[in-house]
Amino acid sequence: MDTPPTKKTLQIAIVGGGITGIMLAIGLTRRGVRCTIYEQAAQFGELGAGVSISRNAVRAMGLIDRSVLGAFNIVATRNKWESKKSVWFDFMDGTSQEPAARLKPLFAMVDPGVGQNAVHRARFLDELVRLLPRDVAQFNKKLDHILDDRIGSGKMLMKFKDGSVAEADAIIGCDGIKSRTRSILVGEDHPAATAMYTHKYAYRGLIPMQQAIQVLGEERAVNSHMWLGPNRHVLTFPVDHGKTLNMVAFATNDREDWPSSSKLTLPTTKAEALDDFREFGQNVKNIIQLAPDKMDRWAIFDLGNHPLSAYHKGRICLAGDAAHATSPHHGAGAGFCIEDAAFLARLIADPQVQEPAHLEVVFSAYDAHRRERTQWLVRSSRRAGNLYEWLAQGVGSNFKSMEKELAERLGYIWSYDIDNALREATKDLHRRLNVPGLPRLDSQVMPFVTNDENGVEMA
Numbered sequence: 001m002d003t004p005p006t007k008k009t010l011q012i013a014i015v016g017g018g019i020t021g022i023m024l025a026i027g028l029t030r031r032g033v034r035c036t037i038y039e040q041a042a043q044f045g046e047l048g049a050g051v052s053i054s055r056n057a058v059r060a061m062g063l064i065d066r067s068v069l070g071a072f073n074i075v076a077t078r079n080k081w082e083s084k085k086s087v088w089f090d091f092m093d094g095t096s097q098e099p100a101a102r103l104k105p106l107f108a109m110v111d112p113g114v115g116q117n118a119v120h121r122a123r124f125l126d127e128l129v130r131l132l133p134r135d136v137a138q139f140n141k142k143l144d145h146i147l148d149d150r151i152g153s154g155k156m157l158m159k160f161k162d163g164s165v166a167e168a169d170a171i172i173g174c175d176g177i178k179s180r181t182r183s184i185l186v187g188e189d190h191p192a193a194t195a196m197y198t199h200k201y202a203y204r205g206l207i208p209m210q211q212a213i214q215v216l217g218e219e220r221a222v223n224s225h226m227w228l229g230p231n232r233h234v235l236t237f238p239v240d241h242g243k244t245l246n247m248v249a250f251a252t253n254d255r256e257d258w259p260s261s262s263k264l265t266l267p268t269t270k271a272e273a274l275d276d277f278r279e280f281g282q283n284v285k286n287i288i289q290l291a292p293d294k295m296d297r298w299a300i301f302d303l304g305n306h307p308l309s310a311y312h313k314g315r316i317c318l319a320g321d322a323a324h325a326t327s328p329h330h331g332a333g334a335g336f337c338i339e340d341a342a343f344l345a346r347l348i349a350d351p352q353v354q355e356p357a358h359l360e361v362v363f364s365a366y367d368a369h370r371r372e373r374t375q376w377l378v379r380s381s382r383r384a385g386n387l388y389e390w391l392a393q394g395v396g397s398n399f400k401s402m403e404k405e406l407a408e409r410l411g412y413i414w415s416y417d418i419d420n421a422l423r424e425a426t427k428d429l430h431r432r433l434n435v436p437g438l439p440r441l442d443s444q445v446m447p448f449v450t451n452d453e454n455g456v457e458m459a
């Protein structure tokens with residue numbers, strides 16, 4: 001059962017205003033917990049591409065607040081055809097020269113009653129921001145440094161790049177794949193401080209639906225499809241209430257490293273994308289042909305090589321991509337961010353959590369109940385990316401085996417019983433809160449790194 005809104009004196013700092021930070025802020029403020037989002041950019045903003053939201057994520061939204069579900073329903077786009085409403089993706093042979101309208105799917109992944117639910121990122125964010133109190137966010141606040149002053153003022157202090165300082169009872173890093181909070185937590189030289197290149201990248205494009213229908217035919221354009229082939233795969237699904245087709249074309253390059261150490265997105269051209277997919281059939285080439293001449297190439301990085309051994313240390317905690325950045329091949333990264341936000345909001349708002357020291361216990365319960373599932377996703381998503389590209393050991397282009405394995409993996413993601421998981425985590429939280437000395441013990445077991453270069457100082 002949810003907790004009624006209560007006024008707590010606790011003050012939570014949320015670093016980063018992406019989907020994780022915003023969802024968490026909604027969940028906390030709706031429960032009467034004070035929080036501030038510190039966002040490095042001048043305003044909230046998401047890149048204008050589509051993101052697909054699965055059943056588990058929809059359930060987590062409802063647990064954050066019913067208004068989040070309302071926002072989602074305003075922007076969610078499902079497959080257009082009634083007969084495709086439960087289909088997540090129809091899987092197609094991307095190398096086939098058979099025209100799209102005549103080509104039959106190899107197999108389909110079906111999630112009854114849910115199917116494909118895609119949102120235009122920027123529009124979804126706009127709707128979510130409307131649910132936040134006006135003064136909850138501070139912009140142009142790029143976290144640089146954390147000072148642990150629990151012994152002095154009893155607070156955690158944050159220093160920002162602009163020289164300003166803020167304090168809170170706890171800091172939750174929702175600052176994404178390149179998280180500064182994570183590098184502070186583990187130390188800059190730690191291998192988990194930095195996400196690694198998975199040797200896959202993606203071209204992304206939004207295409208007017210009418211043009212897509214002309215080249216693919218209506219069935220293939222207005223419903224979601226995944227076009228498979230060796231070393232490459234392409235996703236097409238409707239967003240923006242069917243007005244736009246979202247295309248994401250993935251490629252594997254095991255031979256070269258990503259050419260930039262600081263940028264995950266680099267400019268490229270449609271000609272380059274077409275050349276990359278030259279071995280594919282005409283259907284895929286026709287889709288790419290509709291993208292704008294100037295495109296971006298996105299590097300797919302994740303935290304799979306060096307998963308974190310804990311998502312918290314004392315009163316610093318990580319959520320979303322900051323904790324478990326994953327490749328996008330299960331279409332579940334954002335969904336798991338939303339699950340994290342639901343967990344943290346509900347556990348922090350628990351009536352037994354009253355003192356700043358209790359937040360350390362909340363974070364240890366959150367870590368215990370979230371880390372295994374979220375780190376499994378990172379590993380499984382890599383495997384899925386290889387399945388789509390006929391690179392998975394023991395499967396290759398055996399579509400029967402591919403279908404069976406994908407159904408098992410997606411079933412684990414989609415059928416998550418978050419209500420029960422939260423009940424278990426809450427029970428565990430209460431047990432931990434009632435063990436004398438546990439909060440202190442937790443921070444003693446994992447003391448802060450004192451090296452100033454890592455950005456954390458003991459006051």
Ligand SMILES: Cc1cc2nc3c(=O)[nH]c(=O)nc-3n(C[C@H](O)[C@H](O)[C@H](O)COP(=O)(O)OP(=O)(O)OC[C@H]3O[C@@H](n4cnc5c(N)ncnc54)[C@H](O)[C@@H]3O)c2cc1C
Binds near residue numbers: 143177178180332334
């Ligand atoms: C190509 C691609 C396709 C994807 N498709 C899907 C999909 O279909 N379905 C799905 O569920 N997921 C998908 N994902 C994953 C999903 O996009 C991410 O999991 C999700 O957006 C992460 O949200 P976040 O809020 O944790 O991080 P972010 O969205 O990265 O937000 C982090 C925020 O923190 C801010 N910030 C960073 N550093 C600092 C600092 N030092 N101080 C203050 N603020 C800071 C940033 O400006 C940003 O606003 C995809 C990812 C990629 C790359």
